[in-house]
Amino acid sequence: EVQLVESGGGLVQPGGSLRLSCAASGFTFSSYSMGWVRQAPGKGLEWIAYISSSSRHTSDADSLRGRFTISRDNAKNSLFLQMNTLRVEDTAVYYCVRVGYTNGFNWFDPWGQGTLVIVSS
């Protein structure tokens, strides 16, 4: 069974840092691009970061202004999101996603269960 399990969320003060992890299983992790999506309380989905299978290509949402960094360790089947200079508005559930692809089309499937990050003093 394909599974993504996030961890590392919690309460952090504004200006602080946090590192999220996503443990992947049930598929050949090194063959897939991966990403992070977040959802603020009561709000919609916001794509925030992408990384290719070999880590050669990364991208992130303009709204982050470079504060977050996505990375991966294919030997450990793990995806990471380093979040720095956190703001109250970064409070959200953070989802890990696998990027499916065929014939040039991409999609997000599956999704992890999410990890909650609360930025508050």
Next chain:
Amino acid sequence: DVQMTQSPSSLSASVGDRVIITCRASHNISNYLNWYQQRPGKAPKLLIYAVSNLQSGVPSTFSGSGSGTDFTLTITSLQPEDFATYYCQQTYSTLIFTFGPGTKVDIK
């Protein structure tokens, strides 16, 4: 950047109703358009990719159509488990994956 809009933002419907949700892109995105369903308190789930391709396990009551800038998600006969929020997503822009704001379908 490509911006996505959805209409309506919410709708009320009854079991058995036919529901149509519209998604519009600010620029031509060809057929690089996906749909997701999110039930309350759950992670989103892929329904349809590349406009009209049903993900494995998704009931045939769901269908997608469109191209360019205008797309629709149709639920032909709404079931109790279909009450959820639906999001479209564009994957046309290189390494940028924008979601629409969502359409909440609730019980009339």
